[in-house]
Amino acid sequence: xxxxxxxxxxxxxxxxxxxxxxxxxxxxxxxxxxxxxxxxxxxxxxxxxxxxxxxxxxxxxxxxxxxxxxxxxxxxxxxxxxxxxxxxxxxxxxxxxxxxxxxxxxxxxxxxxxxxxxxxxxxxxxxxxxxxxxxxxxxxxxxxxxxxxxxxxxxxxxxxxxxxxxxxxxxxxxxxxxxxxxxxxxxxxxxxxxxxxxxxxxxxxxxxxxxxxxxxxxxxxxxxxxxxxxxxxxxxxxxxxxxxxxxxxxxxxxxxxxxxxxxxxxxxxxxxxxxxxxxxxxxxxxxxx
Amino acid sequence: xxxxxxxxxxxxxxxxxxxxxxxxxxxxxxxxxxxxxxxxxxxxxxxxxxxxxxxxxxxxxxxxxxxxxxxxxxxxxxxxxxxxxxxxxxxxxxxxxxxxxxxxxxxxxxxxxxxxxxxxxxxxxxxxxxxxxxxxxxxxxxxxxxxxxxxxxxxxxxxxxxxxxxxxxxxxxxxxxxxxxxxxxxxxxxxxxxxxxxxxxxxxxxxxxxxxxxxxxxxxxxxxxxxxxxxxxxxxxxxxxxxxxxxxxxxxxxxxxxxxxxxxxxxxxxxxxxxxxxxxxxxxxxxxxxxxxxxxxxxxxxxxxxxxxxxxxxxxxxxxxxxxxxxxxxxxxxxxxxxxxx
Numbered sequence: 036x037x038x039x040x041x042x043x044x045x046x047x048x049x050x051x052x053x054x055x056x057x058x059x060x061x062x063x064x065x066x067x068x069x070x071x072x073x074x075x076x077x078x079x080x081x082x083x084x085x086x087x088x089x090x091x092x093x094x095x096x097x098x099x100x101x102x103x104x105x106x107x108x109x110x111x112x113x114x115x116x117x118x119x120x121x122x123x124x125x126x127x128x129x130x131x132x133x134x135x136x137x138x139x140x141x142x143x144x145x146x147x148x149x150x151x152x153x154x155x156x157x158x159x160x161x162x163x164x165x166x167x168x169x170x171x172x173x174x175x176x177x178x179x180x181x182x183x184x185x186x187x188x189x190x191x192x193x194x195x196x197x198x199x200x201x202x203x204x205x206x207x208x209x210x211x212x213x214x215x216x217x218x219x220x221x222x223x224x225x226x227x228x229x230x231x232x233x234x235x236x237x238x239x240x241x242x243x244x245x246x247x248x249x250x251x252x253x254x255x256x257x258x259x260x261x262x263x264x265x266x267x268x269x270x271x272x273x274x275x276x277x278x279x280x281x282x283x284x285x286x287x288x289x290x291x292x293x294x295x296x297x298x299x300x301x302x303x304x305x306x307x308x309x310x311x312x313x314x315x316x317x318x319x320x321x322x323x324x
Numbered sequence: 325x326x327x328x329x330x331x332x333x334x335x336x337x338x339x340x341x342x343x344x345x346x347x348x349x350x351x352x353x354x355x356x357x358x359x360x361x362x363x364x365x366x367x368x369x370x371x372x373x374x375x376x377x378x379x380x381x382x383x384x385x386x387x388x389x390x391x392x393x394x395x396x397x398x399x400x401x402x403x404x405x406x407x408x409x410x411x412x413x414x415x416x417x418x419x420x421x422x423x424x425x426x427x428x429x430x431x432x433x434x435x436x437x438x439x440x441x442x443x444x445x446x447x448x449x450x451x452x453x454x455x456x457x458x459x460x461x462x463x464x465x466x467x468x469x470x471x472x473x474x475x476x477x478x479x480x481x482x483x484x485x486x487x488x489x490x491x492x493x494x495x496x497x498x499x500x501x502x503x504x505x506x507x508x509x510x511x512x513x514x515x516x517x518x519x520x521x522x523x524x525x526x527x528x529x530x531x532x533x534x535x536x537x538x539x540x541x542x543x544x545x546x547x548x549x550x551x552x553x554x555x556x557x558x559x560x561x562x563x564x565x566x567x568x569x570x571x572x573x574x575x576x577x578x579x580x581x582x583x584x585x586x587x588x589x590x591x592x593x594x595x596x597x598x599x600x601x602x603x604x605x606x607x608x609x610x611x612x613x614x615x616x617x618x619x620x621x622x623x624x625x626x627x628x629x630x631x632x633x634x635x636x637x638x639x640x641x642x643x644x645x646x647x648x649x650x651x652x653x654x655x656x657x658x659x660x661x662x663x664x665x666x
Contacts, residue, residue: 070444121631127443128389129630132586135579136626143620255575259455266448296463303456307437310449314441 040171042292043285048177050284051184052246054277056239056257057264058191059232061276064265066208067225069119070127072134074236074261075254076141081107081237082249083145086154096159100241107237112230119229120222138254146251156244180242187235192273204228263306269316278318339515344649348594349504356496363492369604370499371560376584376596377503377510378553383582384590385514386546387526388438391447391578392454395434396427396551398572399457400558403427405474405568406467414480416563420502423559424552431551435544451575458573473569477562488564495564502560503597506553510593513549522546523591583626589638 060074081103088094088102114137122130162179165172195201206214207221215221240249247257260283268279283302290301309317355366375397382388403423406412413419437449461468469475481487486494513519524532525539533539562568571577580603588599606625610618629637 064444070447118627118631125630127447128383128582129634131389131391131447132582132626133630135582136623136630139579139619139623139626141623143617143623147617147620258575259451262448262451266444297459300456300459300463303452303459307449307452307456310445310452311437311440314445 037171038292041173042288044171044173045177046285046288047281048174048180048284049246049288050281051181051188052239052243053260053264053284054280055184055187056236056243057261057280058273058276059229059234059236060261061265061268061273062204062228062232064262065269065276066204067123067228069123070130070134071119072131072258072262073137073141073254074232075257076138077107077111077233078236078240078243078257079141079145079249079251079253080110080240081234082156082240082244082253083149083154084237085241086156086244086249089156090154096156096162099156100238103241104234104238107240108230108234111233112226115226115229120226123225138258141254142251149251151251153248153250154244156241156249158245176245180246183242188273188277195273200224200227259303263302265316267306267309267316269318272318275316275318279316335515335520345594348597352500356500360493363496365604365608367492367496367499367564369600370496370503371557371564372581372584372604373597373600374499374503374506374560375554375557375581376588376600377507377593378550378557378596379581379585380590380593380596381510381514381553382547382550383585384592384595385519385522385526386543388543388547389443389447390438390450391575391582392450392452393550393554393581394573394575394577395450395454395457396431396554397558397561397577398454398461399430400424400427400555401562401568401572402461402468402474402558403555404559404562405477408477408479408563409474415484416479416482416498420556420559420563423562424556427555427558428548428552431555432544432548435547435551438547439540439543451578454573454575454578458570461570461573468568468570471570473567474562475567477566477568479563479566492564499560499564502556506556507593507597510553514593518542518545580622583622586626586629586634589634 056078057074059077060071063069063071063074084106085096085099085103089096089099094102118133122133158176162176165174166178167173195204203214203219203224206217207219207224211221240253243249247253263283264276264280267283268276286305287299287302290297290299294301356363359366375393378396379390379393382390400423403426404419407419407422408414408416413422434449434453437453438446441449462470465471479488482494482498486498488494514522521532521537521542524535524537525542529539558572561572584599584603585596586599587602588595588597606622607618610621614620
């Protein structure tokens with residue numbers, strides 16, 4: 036019974052992490068309709084920045100996290116301005132090819148600079164080990180992830196729903212022409228959103244080094260997971276991807292624990308079934324443009 | 325020429341064999357005698373060309389973007405390997421067809437999943453199917469050999485006459501013959517009314533449906549045919565390398581394949597073949613430059629191609645050959661790739 040709760044807890048932590056990693060993609064893919072398979076590369080960049088700062092320069096872990104966010108966001112905004120924005124109106128095939136090319140480049144570049152072995156980030160002593168909570172073992176690190184990601188989720192929801200920027204973004208996504216007619220600087224909104232999403236991915240990458248493992252093949256290994264979160268979650272709100280990542284996290288952890296031999300089989304089957312059943316995602320609206 | 329006859333004559337003119345096409349195949353055959361020490365890499369190119377032909381059928385003609393075409397390649401590869409390993413069908417040609425048929429069945433079954441939904445769902449479903457099969461192959465390692473792959477595959481002589489030699493000479497001619505036969509079939513298919521209807525669907529599914537083309541049935545048919553082609557390519561892979569491992573299903577294989585087709589240009593069949601040659605050459609050059617990191621350059625090529633624009637690039641490449649041909653023949657133009665699917 037206690038193992039059930041521990042698994043559930045781990046699954047929730049895993050799901051939250053996936054959400055932070057993938058919510059940037061929920062905007063670019065789900066709302067802006069840009070197939071960006073290279074999203075994992077931004078996460079990897081953040082992870083490696085944090086690893087270098089913490090392991091080699093002796094920065095404290097919690098100072099490395101914002102830097103990971105900033106570095107990924109910076110890379111994101113540079114790439115968006117230089118390359119991505121030319122491709123918003125192109126066909127999906129072009130977008131797929133372009134982002135796959137970026138993935139290959141990032142994988143080889145990181146392999147060249149950092150080596151191909153898995154990288155660990157030194158986490159503070161206080162975060163190691165478990166807390167015993169009514170007989171249920173709760174990992175401290177995972178608890179921290181749930182807290183950070185939970186706060187981020189609430190913050191994002193508030194920004195999207197309550198602030199001026201949130202309504203501008205929703206307007207720009209719903210109808211770019213009408214939005215720019217109303218004086219909204221649509222390219223700027225998109226660039227900012229893209230950079231922010233990349234930053235979140237970088238933060239997620241830094242946080243996930245301990246749980247998912249960080250190596251040059253990260254963008255390829257977890258690409259499908261990010262895509263699942265967005266396509267299954269749908270793009271109508273931020274709650275859809277959030278619930279989808281929780282489901283995915285819990286399902287994956289439970290699957291690995293209870294039917295270890297089936298591996299990722301369960302997840303892929305569920306994904307295909309859901310996509311056949313509801314092509315626009317579980318919580319999606321019909322026809323996102 | 326009267327207006328009503330225009331479309332039909334135009335289509336028939338396109339379907340006729342052009343002398344540059346004959347030259348292409350003679351050149352391909354000549355390579356076998358020009359580079360007798362390079363059979364292995366040339367076999368690899370032929371195999372890749374067949375695989376690319378398969379993707380071109382669905383991408384270039386029907387406009388289906390697939391990220392998991394390696395699924396059929398893998399199924400073909402493992403089927404051929406298992407058939408040979410357990411001595412079910414030892415004759416390579418029969419085994420090839422059998423492996424192709426297994427992939428066809430899979431293609432037919434999964435096509436119903438693929439035709440549902442728009443581009444993005446298709447991407448996800450095709451990718452998911454390939455990953456699913458990879459996970460399955462890993463799971464049933466007692467059948468597939470798991471991460472070690474199928475080992476100790478012994479190939480019987482082709483039609484009991486030609487046995488595979490260690491220099492890959494027989495393997496090359498065998499692959500080239502298969503490619504040529506299947507190319508003829510593909511050429512017949514795309515120039516038939518069926519092929520023309522596929523192009524109509526690619527350009528505008530709604531209008532195609534409005535003029536009475538059964539869109540879904542046509543898509544299912546071409547997807548199934550493409551699966552057959554990919555399965556044959558996979559089976560050739562196993563038969564000529566005597567190896568089948570988990571990486572036949574890998575995402576990289578599907579992604580590389582897209583690059584091959586895109587380099588050559590989609591929608592005129594030769595794209596896949598030319599792309600395969602160029603891709604292997606590039607790969608060779610890059611891996612001699614930086615052995616471990618050739619993927620970086622492949623990625624760079626992809627990014628540059630997309631940013632420059634595929635159609636513009638092909639116009640530049642075809643400018644030279646077209647200029648030469650115009651000197652001889654006013655009207656003839658080397659195959660011009662059609663505008664790509666959106």
